[in-house]
Amino acid sequence: MKNKKKAFWNQALLSGPYLLWMGLFILIPLFIVLYYGLTDGSGAFTLENVKKISEPIYMRSLLLSLKLSLYSTLICLLIAYPLAMVLRSLHLKNQNLIVMVFILPMWINFLLRTIAWLTILENNGVLNSFLRLLGFQGLSIINTPAAIVVGMVYDFLPFMILPVYNSLAKIDDNLVAASKDLGANSLQTFRRVILPLSLPGIISGITMVFIPSLTTFAISQILGGGKQNLIGNFIEQQFLLYYDWNAGSGLSLVLMIFILISMAFVAKFDKKQEGTNLW
Amino acid sequence: MRKKLLFAALLTLLCILSFGCQSKKEKLYVYNWGEYIDPEVLEAFEEEYDIEVVYSTFDSNEEMYAKLHSGTATYDVICPSDYMINRMAQEGLLQELNKDNLPNLENIGAEYMTSSQNFDPGNKYSVPYCWGTVGILYNKTMVEGEITSWGVLFDETYKGQILMIDSVRDAYMVALTYLGYSQNTTNRDEIQEATELLHSQSSLVQAYVVDQVRDKMVGNEAAIGVIYSGEAIYTQRSNSDLVYVVPEEGSNVWIDSWVIPKDAKNVSAAEKWIDYMCRPEVALKNFDYITYSTPNAAAKELITDEDIKNSLIAFPDEATLARCETFQYLGEENEHYYLDEWAKVK
Known part of the structure; x- marks a missing residue:
């Protein structure tokens, strides 16, 4: 009994700093957003700010945001999964090294990485100069939704690779061997054994890419040429141009609904498995 | 015990450093x-x-x-x-x-x-x-003849070659001045007319930018851009094909x-x-x-x-300045109206 009590206090002490951090910088700000989102300038309760999303301009940008984040998530998955399969099959001893290779681009500030893509994708940029050198016609990608998807994929790909790789690396080789022993071919083994076991990693990767893609405003600003306004850009404008914290928070709440949905999605799949989160 | 001591010492050091600095x-x-x-x-x-x-x-x-x-x-x-x-x-x-x-x-x-x-x-x-003033920066190797009017920004021939300014009042200044209205107008009909003009322009615009106009014009990414005069001098240092002009319809002086x-x-x-x-x-x-x-x-x-x-x-003559106006603050309601209209443009 005494030991149990001690363990409790030890736990509280160890998790204390993080809980404090979470309270101060996650929970309280969330409540502030909730408060502003559901009140008007005078502090009275209203749903007007949230309803603002139904205006055609905002609705269109929300749909565009959803579409582009869906594309970028899908592309990330299509790149990350085969890569993670290959890495798993290599059975490398030094896993830390692999992890580091993936994190390496993240050491560079994400705005700088995005601006680098600007110089690559521009009409007279690196990519087009190279294509023309080879005798091809240049591509006009910059300032289109495609450019934004490229930026999203590049910026958020590590968030997909790591959880997927983690979940794949955990799968016991004996399970694969057993599946083959019992007469399953490679495809069946993949479908019946590997894929289901890696599902938590996939799900966690999907949310890790989908949520930041959905909420980004910097990538669309830089690579979209100011022509593709995502919902994030409009929220930014509410704060910076209209000084309307209420409307900005209201629109943020709408985004939060989508974030909650995707989190519920994760919780559902992650229930039986131990968490396969990013780190 | 030793570890604890070391930890405590480190913590103290950290405190001293952060406050001492x-x-x-x-x-x-x-x-x-x-x-x-x-x-x-x-x-x-x-x-x-x-x-x-x-x-x-x-x-x-x-x-x-x-x-x-x-x-x-x-x-x-x-x-x-x-x-x-x-x-x-x-x-x-x-x-x-x-x-x-x-x-x-x-x-x-x-x-x-x-x-x-x-x-x-x-x-x-x-x-x-x-x-300074606001004007048009153009690349003389990419356009025909001399540019003197805001009209080129609404000209089909330069589709995809135009960099428009991504700032509400400046963008409306261009459209309103071209239409012959004051850049400080609060007349809703005039503003709406400018919105329509700017909206029809959006298919011609390569990108809406503020700071990026500098690098893009220097790198020959576009033929025409709306720019502040100070930036124009900077770009000409790096690309001698660039010409700055304050259009004949007038402009903004700030x-x-x-x-x-x-x-x-x-x-x-x-x-x-x-x-x-x-x-x-x-x-x-x-x-x-x-x-x-x-x-x-x-x-x-x-x-x-x-x-x-x-x-x-850098120092425009008096005739140029006589064509230019300064912005005035139009009150919160009017400023918001401009913003709402601007949101419809792109």
Whole structure:
């Protein structure tokens, strides 16, 4: 009994700093957003700010945001999964090294990485100069939704690779061997054994890419040429141009609904498995 | 035990370091546009007065105002533009300057003090720092003939070759001036007409940009761009094919000036800062670095490069200036109306 009590206090002490951090910088700000989102300038309760999303301009940008984040998530998955399969099959001893290779681009500030893509994708940029050198016609990608998807994929790909790789690396080789022993071919083994076991990693990767893609405003600003306004850009404008914290928070709440949905999605799949989160 | 001791020692060290580094030097909080000062000038000021300058930057007047409005930060000296100074003065956010502490103010050309009266009657709150016009920058190898009108920005032949300015009032200034209306209009029909024009333009526009226009024009990414005159001089240094013109329909002339907000904590240092910026040699050094026109008459006299001194971009002639207007603050309701309309454009 005494030991149990001690363990409790030890736990509280160890998790204390993080809980404090979470309270101060996650929970309280969330409540502030909730408060502003559901009140008007005078502090009275209203749903007007949230309803603002139904205006055609905002609705269109929300749909565009959803579409582009869906594309970028899908592309990330299509790149990350085969890569993670290959890495798993290599059975490398030094896993830390692999992890580091993936994190390496993240050491560079994400705005700088995005601006680098600007110089690559521009009409007279690196990519087009190279294509023309080879005798091809240049591509006009910059300032289109495609450019934004490229930026999203590049910026958020590590968030997909790591959880997927983690979940794949955990799968016991004996399970694969057993599946083959019992007469399953490679495809069946993949479908019946590997894929289901890696599902938590996939799900966690999907949310890790989908949520930041959905909420980004910097990538669309830089690579979209100011022509593709995502919902994030409009929220930014509410704060910076209209000084309307209420409307900005209201629109943020709408985004939060989508974030909650995707989190519920994760919780559902992650229930039986131990968490396969990013780190 | 030893580990615990080591940990405690480290913690103490960390505390000492983090607190010890806070010097007791006098501090001055400056809030200025990005890329709007020669860093050496800043250092020289710090050294001469033994004041630590805490320097932050903003990208637009609106961003600056939002930050000030939220009350999360206080600054001692800020450099907003004309219409924003107008607004801040109206809302009682600024304090009157004590001219006795600004002896170098006499270096500022009289004409700029007069223009300032448009937004700061009596020159009570502001000291001009930089000024300029808005115009068209074009690449003479990519367009036919000379450009003289805003009309090219709405011309089908330049589809995909146009860089439009991503700033509400500036964009509406272009459209309203082209349509023959005042850039300070509050007439809803006129504004709506401008919205339609800008909306029809959006399919021709390659990108809506502010700062990026510089690099894109230098890199031959587009043929035509809307740009501030100060940026134009900078781009011409890197790409001699670029030509700047203030269109015949007229344009906007703007002045960015130093102001001291009402809640400034270190007014005396702010005055020293403003006065320092008015010194001819300091103004000249800044002009060389940021290439935005200086209202400092004494500094202009010191310019040795005759080309720059006589440059019509840096110092437009009176006929050009006569075509130009300054922005005025139109009140919250009208400003929001412009924003709502602007959201429909893109």
